[in-house]
Amino acid sequence: MQLPLDNTSSVLVFTLSGLNETMENRYVFFSLTALYYPLIVFCNVIVIYVIISYRKLHEPMYVFICNLCMNALFGTAGFYPKFMYDLLCEYHVISYAGCLIQIFVIYSSALCDLSTLTVMAYDRYVAICRPLEYHAKMTKQRVLQCILFCWLAPFCCMSVLIALTSRLTLCGSSIEKLYCENWAIAKRSCFSNTVNNVFGYIVLLVYFAHAVLIFSSYIHLIGKCRKSMEGRHKFIQTCVPHLLALINVTLALLFDVLYSRYGSKSLPQGVRNFMALEFLLIPPILNPVIYGLNLTALRKQVMRVFLKKTSGNI
Numbered sequence: 001m002q003l004p005l006d007n008t009s010s011v012l013v014f015t016l017s018g019l020n021e022t023m024e025n026r027y028v029f030f031s032l033t034a035l036y037y038p039l040i041v042f043c044n045v046i047v048i049y050v051i052i053s054y055r056k057l058h059e060p061m062y063v064f065i066c067n068l069c070m071n072a073l074f075g076t077a078g079f080y081p082k083f084m085y086d087l088l089c090e091y092h093v094i095s096y097a098g099c100l101i102q103i104f105v106i107y108s109s110a111l112c113d114l115s116t117l118t119v120m121a122y123d124r125y126v127a128i129c130r131p132l133e134y135h136a137k138m139t140k141q142r143v144l145q146c147i148l149f150c151w152l153a154p155f156c157c158m159s160v161l162i163a164l165t166s167r168l169t170l171c172g173s174s175i176e177k178l179y180c181e182n183w184a185i186a187k188r189s190c191f192s193n194t195v196n197n198v199f200g201y202i203v204l205l206v207y208f209a210h211a212v213l214i215f216s217s218y219i220h221l222i223g224k225c226r227k228s229m230e231g232r233h234k235f236i237q238t239c240v241p242h243l244l245a246l247i248n249v250t251l252a253l254l255f256d257v258l259y260s261r262y263g264s265k266s267l268p269q270g271v272r273n274f275m276a277l278e279f280l281l282i283p284p285i286l287n288p289v290i291y292g293l294n295l296t297a298l299r300k301q302v303m304r305v306f307l308k309k310t311s312g313n314i
Contacts, residue, residue, distance in 0.1 A: 011096055011170045011172075011173045011188075012095065012096055013093045013094060013095050013096065013173065014093065014094050014095075014096065014099050014173050014174070014175050014180065014185075015091075015092065015093055015173055015174045015175065016086065016092040016093065016094060016175050016177065016178060016179065016180075017092070017174055017175065017176050017177075018092075018175075018176060018177045018178035018179075018269070018272075018273055018276070019086060019087070019092055019178060020269070021269040021270075022269060022270065022273075026087045026088070027087075029087055030084060030087040030088060033080065033083060033084050033087070034084065036285075037076065037080040037084070039285065040072065040073075040076055040080075040284045040285050041073060041076075043285060043288040043289060043292070044069040044070075044072045044073050044284065044287075044288050045069075045073070046288070046292070046302060046305070047065065047066065047069045047288045047291065047292055047298070047302070048066050048069050048070060049305070050298065050301045050302050050305060051063070051065065051066040051298070052066065053301075054301050056297065056301075057297060057298065057301065060123050060138045060143045060146075061120070061123055061124070061127070062295075062297075062298065063143055063147070064116055064119060064120045064123060064143075064146070064147075065120075065287075065291050065295075065298070067116050067147055067150060068113065068116045068117075068120075068245070068287055068291075069287065069288055071109055071112045071113060071116065071150075072109075072283070072284040072287060072288070074105065074109050074112075075105065075106055075109025075110065075112075075113075075280065075284065076109075076280060076284050077105070078101075078102050078104075078105030078106045078109065078179075079102070079106055079178075079179050079280050080280075082094065082102065082179070083178060083179070086178075094180060098180075099175075099180035099185070100162050100165065100166060100180070102179055102180045103158070103161075103162065103165075103180050103181065103182050103185075104158050104159070104162055106179060106180075106280070107154075107158055107161075107182065108154040108155055108157075108158040109154075110154075110249070110253055110256075110279055111153070111154035111157060111158070111203075111207055112150050112151060112154045113249045113283060114207045114210045114211060114249060114250075114253075115149060115150040115151075115153055115154060115207075115210065116150045117210075117214060117242060117245060117246045117249065118210045118213065118214055119146040119147075119149065119150060120242050121213075121214040121217045121218065121242060121246075122146075122217070123138060123146075124217075124221065124239050124242065125217050125220070125221060126138060128221055128224060128225060128239075129220070129221065129224050157203045157206075160199065161182055161196070161199060161200065161203065162182075164195055164196045164199060165182055165185055165186060165196060168185070168186065168188075168189040168190075168191075168193060168196070169189065169190045169191060170185070170188045170189060170190065171188060171189070171190040172187075172188035173188070174188075177273075177276050178273055178276060178277065179276075181256075181276075182196070182200065183200065186200075204257060207253075208250070211246060211250045214242075214246055215246070218239060218242075218243055221239060225239075240294070241290045241291050241294045241295070244286075244290055245283065245286070245287050245290060248282055248283050248286055248287075249279065249283050251278070252278040252279030252282060252283060253279050255275040255276075255278045255279070256275065256276055256278070256279055258275070
């Protein structure tokens, strides 16, 4: 198979070299992925189905959880099918257009996670600190605006970043990861990519500011909730899962950013791959499990669905 040379500026396909040192175990990885990806889909679909099906769960908090699970399906669809295909192929390549689409899907999903967790933090702040104003503030229209913000802001940011990347003239076609990444393409630019770097850092700062804002709001919530037993119970049941999800997503994205910009080739490829994949491995499965097990109303409805299916099969 003829691949573009590294000294050409007309790149038609990119070579993904993240699997080069682990191909002897590719069938093991394929088997594990073939089990893990359907599990991600199953857990998220169950939570989405339960929230949509039961009217008692048509509340802002559960709508945002549903949005988080839908986003997990969207983001993982941009990686796992292609990854499984690569595990079975000798050559790990992706078209130029396919690479840009993968970047858009994976990273807009990651940003959407942070946006969703931000509006969930606002929802919990109003519910706990201003309970009398909750129904006046968290109206259906406000919830819809929050959902649109969660999706449109990341889509706009990534659209601009993709447009800036697509204008670059490239002098290389090798990406040292398991999937396409904007920074990896920008590093292959024949000329200055300062505009891409500046815009990329602005997006990173804005979204990590989301995380700082959430942590600040939860510090305020902790001070409010510790004054009463009821407040502590409400915080543990509804806010702790959000904090765990936030810490998980923030650390995962931090790993990816640090690896993309400062990752050393002296690290074993397995370690580098894990750092790059952490936000595609852990949050998509951990979020539905955390919320499904910790939130009583959601857990009861999930169990009811399983019991109905089990009794129907007997």
